[in-house]
Amino acid sequence: MIQVEGLTKIFKDKKRGKVVAINNLKFECQKGQIFGLLGPNGAGKTTTLRILATMMVPTQGKAEVNGFDVVKDANKVRRHIGFLSSETGLYDRFTPRETVKFFGRINGIEDKIIEKRMAEIFRNLDMEDFQDVRVNKLSTGMKQKLSIARSIIHNPPILILDEPTVGLDIITARTVIEYVKKFKEEGKCIIYSTHIMREAEKLCDVIAIIHQGNIIAKGTLEELKKNSLSDDLEEIFFGLINQGENLK
Amino acid sequence: MSWKNIRLIFVKELVGTIRDRRTIIAMIIIPLIFYPLLFTGIGYFNKLGSMKSEEATSNIIIYGAEFAPQLVKYFQGNEKIEILNIKENSSSKLENGDVQAVLEIPSDFKYKIEQGGAGVLILKYDATEAKSRIAQKRINQIIEKYKGEIVLQRLSHLGLKEEFITPLILKEENIATAEKIAGSFLAVLLPYLIIILIFIGAMHTAVDLTAGEKERGTIATLLVSQISRLEIVLGKCFAVMFISFTSMVLGLLGLTLAFLSGASIAGGIEGAKFGISINTIFLIFLVLLPLVGLASAVLVMVGIFARNIREASSYITPIYMLTIFLGIISISQGIELTSKMFLVPVLNSSFVFKELLMGKICWDHIITTFSANTIIAGFALLESTRLFTKEEVLFRS
Ligand SMILES: Nc1ncnc2c1ncn2[C@@H]1O[C@H](COP(=O)(O)OP(=O)(O)O)[C@@H](O)[C@H]1O
Ligand SMILES: [Mg+2]
Numbered sequence: 001m002i003q004v005e006g007l008t009k010i011f012k013d014k015k016r017g018k019v020v021a022i023n024n025l026k027f028e029c030q031k032g033q034i035f036g037l038l039g040p041n042g043a044g045k046t047t048t049l050r051i052l053a054t055m056m057v058p059t060q061g062k063a064e065v066n067g068f069d070v071v072k073d074a075n076k077v078r079r080h081i082g083f084l085s086s087e088t089g090l091y092d093r094f095t096p097r098e099t100v101k102f103f104g105r106i107n108g109i110e111d112k113i114i115e116k117r118m119a120e121i122f123r124n125l126d127m128e129d130f131q132d133v134r135v136n137k138l139s140t141g142m143k144q145k146l147s148i149a150r151s152i153i154h155n156p157p158i159l160i161l162d163e164p165t166v167g168l169d170i171i172t173a174r175t176v177i178e179y180v181k182k183f184k185e186e187g188k189c190i191i192y193s194t195h196i197m198r199e200a201e202k203l204c205d206v207i208a209i210i211h212q213g214n215i216i217a218k219g220t221l222e223e224l225k226k227n228s229l230s231d232d233l234e235e236i237f238f239g240l241i242n243q244g245e246n247l248k
Numbered sequence: 249m250s251w252k253n254i255r256l257i258f259v260k261e262l263v264g265t266i267r268d269r270r271t272i273i274a275m276i277i278i279p280l281i282f283y284p285l286l287f288t289g290i291g292y293f294n295k296l297g298s299m300k301s302e303e304a305t306s307n308i309i310i311y312g313a314e315f316a317p318q319l320v321k322y323f324q325g326n327e328k329i330e331i332l333n334i335k336e337n338s339s340s341k342l343e344n345g346d347v348q349a350v351l352e353i354p355s356d357f358k359y360k361i362e363q364g365g366a367g368v369l370i371l372k373y374d375a376t377e378a379k380s381r382i383a384q385k386r387i388n389q390i391i392e393k394y395k396g397e398i399v400l401q402r403l404s405h406l407g408l409k410e411e412f413i414t415p416l417i418l419k420e421e422n423i424a425t426a427e428k429i430a431g432s433f434l435a436v437l438l439p440y441l442i443i444i445l446i447f448i449g450a451m452h453t454a455v456d457l458t459a460g461e462k463e464r465g466t467i468a469t470l471l472v473s474q475i476s477r478l479e480i481v482l483g484k485c486f487a488v489m490f491i492s493f494t495s496m497v498l499g500l501l502g503l504t505l506a507f508l509s510g511a512s513i514a515g516g517i518e519g520a521k522f523g524i525s526i527n528t529i530f531l532i533f534l535v536l537l538p539l540v541g542l543a544s545a546v547l548v549m550v551g552i553f554a555r556n557i558r559e560a561s562s563y564i565t566p567i568y569m570l571t572i573f574l575g576i577i578s579i580s581q582g583i584e585l586t587s588k589m590f591l592v593p594v595l596n597s598s599f600v601f602k603e604l605l606m607g608k609i610c611w612d613h614i615i616t617t618f619s620a621n622t623i624i625a626g627f628a629l630l631e632s633t634r635l636f637t638k639e640e641v642l643f644r645s
Contacts, residue, residue, distance in 0.1 A: 055471050056639045075474065083472045089465035091260075093267040105256050106473040150469065 001158055001189040002029040002052065006061035009047050021047040023213040024061065029191055029206070031157070034184050036204030037193040038237070044213040045193035046085070049162045052191065053083045065158060079107070082151035085162035092136040096127060096146045099135065100153050107154035114153065121149045125179070141172035148179055159183060159190045165199065177203060197233045207233075209240055216240045249482075253475045257483025258490075265453050265491055274452065275495045279502025287506035297378065305330045306383035307346065309338050312353035316367070319353070322390045329386055342372060348383035349373040361398060439601035440575040441503065442496060442536070443594055447571050449495030450543045451564060454488045458551030459560035467642065477636040481548065485629060488544035496540070528604050535604075535614060538621035539597045543571075545628035552635045555644050578602070590616040593624055 007025040010018055022044035029035035037045045050056040052063055054074040062069065068076040091099060097118065104114035122128050125145045130138060135146065144164075151159070161180065165173035180203060184190055194200055200207050201221060208218040217224060217240050221233070228236045265271050307330050313320045323329055332347060341347045352370040360367045371387060374380040403412060461467045470480055547564065554560035571594055578598030590596040596617040603610055635641045 050643070053468075053472050055468060056643070075476075078472050078474060081472065083468065085465075085468065087465040088468050091264060091466060092464075093264050094260075098263075102256070102260055103469070103473065106253065106470070106475045108474045 001031055001066050002027075002035070002191060003064045004028065004048075004052075004061070005063070007048065007051065007058050007063055008060040009044075009051060009056065010059045020213050022051075022210075025210075025215055027206075027208050027215065027218060029189050031189050032184060032187045033205045034180065034190045034192055034203055036200040036207040037191065037210055038195070038197070038200040038204075038207050039193075039210035040195050042212075043195075043210045045195075045210060046162055048210075049083075049085070049160050049191065049193055053081060053160050054078055079154070080156050080158050082154070082156040082159045083162075084147055084151045084159070084164050086164060086166035087162075088147060090135045090143055090146060090150070093134060095134055096122070096131045096138075096142075096149065099146060100149050103150045104153040109154050117153055117155065118149075121152065124182075125149055140168060141175065144168060144172055144176055148176070152183075157188055159188055161190065161192045163193055163195065165194070165196070197237065201233050209237060211241055216243075249476065249478055253479040254483045254486065257475065257480055258486045261453075261457050261484055261487035262490060265456070265487065268456075270452070271491070275449070275491070275498055279495075279499045280505070281502075283502040283506035284509050288509045291509070301378045301382050304379060306348045306379065306386055307332050308349045308351060308383060308387065309334055309341070309347050310351045310353065311335075311338075312355060312357070315353045315355050315357040319391070319394050322394055323387075326386065326390060329383075329390075339372070342374060342380075345377065345379070348377070348380045349387055351387060364402065435602045435605040436579060438500075438605060439598035440579050441500065442601065443539070443571060443575045443578075443598060445496040445499040446492050446536075446540055446543050447568060449499070450488050450492035450540070450547050451568070453491045454544060454547035455551045455554075455557055455560040455564065457484045457488065458548055459554040459557045460551075462554075462642070463556045471642070478633045481552075481629060481633045481636055485541075485544050485548050485632070488548055489540050492544055493536075493540050496536075528607070531604050531609065531614065532601060535597050535600050535617055538618055538625055539594070541625040542593055542621045542628070545625045545632065549628045549632040549635065552632050553641060574598070587612070587616065591620045593621050596620060 004025055004027050008023055009021045011021055013019050025044075025048060027035065037048060039045055047056065051058050052065060052070060054070050054077050057071055064070070065077045066080040068080070070077050091102075094102070100118050100121070101111075101114055104118070105111070109117075122131055125148060127142070127145050127149065130142055135143060138146070147164075159180075164180075165176050168176065177199065180190060180192065192204060204221075206218065206220055207224060208215045209224075210216070217227070217236070219227070224233070224236055225231055228239055230236050230239060305328050308323075309332050310320060310323065313331075320331075323331055334341065334347075338347065338350045342350055350372040352372070354368060354370075357367040357369075369391065371384065373384040375384075399413070400410065403410060461470075471477075546567065550563045550567070551560045554563055574592070574594040575598060578595055585599060589599065590613050596613075600610075600613050600617045603613065
């Protein structure tokens with residue numbers, strides 16, 4: 001459902017000059033699969049996901065989401081994705097009901113369908129108790145549930161999640177991970193970025209390790225283990241990074 | 249472009265803004281409650297103070313009363329004046345307010361008057377004290393009266409009539425209508441007030457809806473939706489226009505209320521009829537609309553460009569100064585209006601308001617102003633939309 005080929009993004013930064021944020025990325029993600037982008041800060045995860053979510057245009061290469069080109073058919077791509085990142089915020093002065101309704105509407109969903117789906121989502125995410133409380137009065141956990149609800153109200157087959165657990169306490173983070181698993185079971189195609197090894201291990205069917213804009217290894221956890229000397233993802237990760245440094 | 253989408257954004261921004269307590273305070277509480285209360289309070293205390301000093305009798309000291317018995321009789325005859333019989337420390341008594349004025353009559357006074365000369369009187373008072381000023385006024389009136397009498401006496405000595413010293417009498421008639429008087433008073437201040445109120449009304453909301461949305465990270469959620477960038481920009485701009493316009497109207501209403509309540513307590517504004525016709529009001533609104541649009545579009549553009557609220561505010565400060573500057577220029581009297589001036593935004597609206605309030609309708613000025621402001625607002629909107637599609641602007645770090 002997601003296909004990426006030769007994806008490259010170069011920023012022209014005033015201070016640093018040309019910054020190659022991602023370089024010649026190639027990967028794909030199927031229905032019912034969680035694809036993990038694992039890498040440290042500045043590796044290029046956010047840039048990749050922003051391109052997939054049509055917020056940025058790649059300098060080179062091609063990305064297709066559900067068969068649509070992210071540049072030429074941006075609008076159609078948007079119809080099929082739900083986007084959530086650690087940086088996406090919520091409107092403080094609206095209630096969860098109002099928020100979800102608004103996002104349903106701006107995604108072109110009819111009110112009747114919104115009401116039906118909203119009730120279902122609120123039940124599943126256990127949000128009914130606070131559905132009419134303004135966002136600024138909600139706890140971090142409640143807010144993150146709302147962020148999830150907001151991003152799936154139009155029932156997108158593809159979810160783009162950029163470090164959705166950053167800044168959350170362990171309980172909330174766990175809840176988020178539970179829901180991501182549930183979405184996978186529902187058959188959604190999920191691309192999930194993180195810098196936390198344990199999360200990638202627990203959640204992802206395929207892991208791409210990204211470092212300084214390059215994918216330095218890709219495969220299922222088993223494949224990654226097989227190709228390296230270690231059984232531990234963290235060891236594999238640092239092994240690969242050191243290999244890369246030595247090659248330079 | 250779909251109006252349904254624009255309306256979705258418009259309504260969302262409007263509801264969000266109205267739910268912001270700061271908006272309510274700035275839009276409703278301050279103009280509609282605070283201004284009138286403030287002016288009423290000021291008017292009330294003014295009146296209270298002036299009533300007290302008008303009613304109170306003035307205590308004065310007269311030195312050398314024996315040299316002008318005639319004049320002193322006048323003083324004694326006045327109910328509001330009390331002559332104190334103290335001779336020492338008059339200046340310190342004047343300073344601490346025990347007496348309100350000291351009159352000194354020199355010993356040669358009577359002689360000078362009788363000889364047809366000028367008798368010099370010295371009046372000491374404190375111009376910073378309301379009571380002392382009132383005493384000064386009362387003493388002056390009495391002296392004027394006495395002076396008139398002496399003049400008449402002298403004239404009759406010479407066998408002359410009173411008209412001899414008033415050979416010319418000029419009778420003036422002011423033909424200005426109440427509408428024009430009210431207009432010229434309003435014409436000076438109102439355009440400036442309107443412009444400032446529009447700008448202030450738009451400022452906070454425009455920044456909140458653009459740079460604020462960037463700062464809170466909600467902008468990405470809009471960008472991934474089915475709504476186009478142009479629709480987002482238009483929806484936001486219309487919301488800012490609405491808020492700006494409403495706060496301008498409420499601001500004017502509040503100031504009018506404040507003025508009326510303050511003035512009525514302080515004694516009423518005599519004969520001030522606000523004679524503005526419906527036609528004039530309609531034309532004012534016609535000129536206002538593009539101005540509101542212009543202010544909103546420019547502020548939205550700046551807000552989109554800025555990284556965060558703080559940066560936006562620092563960009564807006566010079567624009568605000570420029571607006572005030574143009575407003576002040578438009579207030580200053582005696583500027584020769586050329587038709588090119590009506591191409592300058594803000595300045596043009598201010599001049600047209602002035603003309604309308606004075607009862608003049610110059611269609612070429614109105615049309616030039618309307619078109620110039622609309623076109624510039626349009627450009628600002630297009631530029632906002634362009635900025636809104638630029639990732640360098642949306643994701644500047
Ligand atoms: N808008 C931008 N302008 C300039 N450089 C950027 C911009 N966004 C990201 N970068 C740079 O691109 C690289 C990748 O960043 P990012 O994709 O945010 O990494 P990650 O999400 O993995 O932490 C970093 O070096 C970052 O500084
Ligand atoms: Mg990131």
